Amino acid sequence: MNGFEIYKKMDDDVQAIYRSRLLTEILLSLNDGSKKLSQLREITGSTSQALIPKLRKLEADHLIETKGREYFLTPAGKIVASGIADSFVTFWTINKFKHFWLRHYLEGIPSPLLKEIGCLYESEVLKDRGMKILNVYNNQLKMLKEADHIYGISSVVTEVYADAISERVKEGVPVELIVPLHVAEELKRSPYLKKIEALKDYENFKLMVMDEDIKVGLIVTDKRLSLNLYKKEGIEYDISTGLFSFDSKAIEWGEMLFWYCKGKADFTKFQ
Template sequence: MNSFEIYNEMEDNLQAIYRSRLLTEILLSLNESSRKLSQLREITGSTSQAIIPKLRKLEEDHLIETKEREYCLTPIEKIVASGVADSFATFGTINKFKYFWSMHYMEGIPTPLLNKIGYLYNSKVIYDRRTKILNVYSNQLKTIKEADHIYGISSVITEGYADSISERVKEGVPVKLIVPLHVAEELKQSPYTEKLDVLKSYKNFQLISKNEDLKMGLIVTDKCLALSLHKKSGIEYDITTGLFSSDPKAIEWGERLFGYYKVHSEAKLRGNYAL
């Protein structure tokens, strides 16, 4: 049975959730925590007379239950409510940053993480402006400077970026970087080869080269996510636009993206470095 057939079979149940604003708000609220009736009134802005029939219907359908005078979701309804919450976060993130997504190359983000793009809802997009040249780059360097650990994917390299990374490594900050082969080749040239030679003995530095083009720039730390992508053509890296977030869920998303490419890298270099 395909998705269209499932929808037709479950249409009434689906419409019952999405058609009723109050029912949706109750489910989303209980998905976060159990609530008293007074709390549901405050959250939804509705009266007891409006809320109680919805609660009774949910109880009859074994979707919610009462424990110590608080309403909570049954285990099975937690699955439904979580799915509803995820769908709103997904739609919200796509709509909120519609221009960013539409103008950039998305194919480098693996499907499992595209499906969790709602984790990025509490983010902001930073642009370079006439009055703020290198605004994105400056915020990336700030992210590096403030980090207690750094995971990165670099599809381009600059001296400023290399110097910032080198400084943090020397300060004892754990750093793991993934670079495509064309960047690895650049790192064999001056002045980068000298900088790498200095880092050679630092066990908190790991450099991984990947045998394919990486069409993104990623910095994910304990405090922040910074994501930049290639322009929509997939040819040119966009240095003028970046998505930034300090939300724990966005940081988790970034760590999973880094982990995906780390696992799939053909060359995994532990401890020191080798190119």
């Protein structure tokens, strides 16, 4: 049974929640913790007369319960409220950065991470424009200089970027990089081969290669996330536009993307 069929079978219960502003607001409010009726009145801007029938419906559906004078989500209610909250955050993230998503190749992001894309809602899109040439690139270099650890997925390589990584490795910063085959081949040539060879004895440096092409560019540190994608056709990597975030959820999302790709990569020392 697919999602549409389930929706049709449960239309009364499911649609009632999404049709009713109050039902949705009550669930989302309680998702943050228990509330008294007076608090729900303040949060929703509604009267007790309007709230009480909705609260009774949610109790009848076993989504909320009362203890003393406070309303709580039941275990099942927590699942429902969390799902509703996640769906709104996902829609908001898609809408907030709609031009970024529309102009880029989203297929480069693995499906499990696309489902969690709402984690990126506290981000900003930076662009190279006007006098801010290399704005994205310079922000990424700043990230590297300030990081206490670095995870990266590189769809392209530049000498300045390689030098910045080398410097941090030699300073003792843990660095793990994943590259696709075409970048790995480039790293075997001058001037990159000598730089890689200079790092081969550093235990805090790991370089991994994926057999499949990677259609993302990622830098995730203990402090910040940077995400670059290919342009919509999936042919040209976009170095002039990137999504950046200091938010802990976005950083965690970036780490999940890195670990997902790391599971498909092989460690190499280019011997």
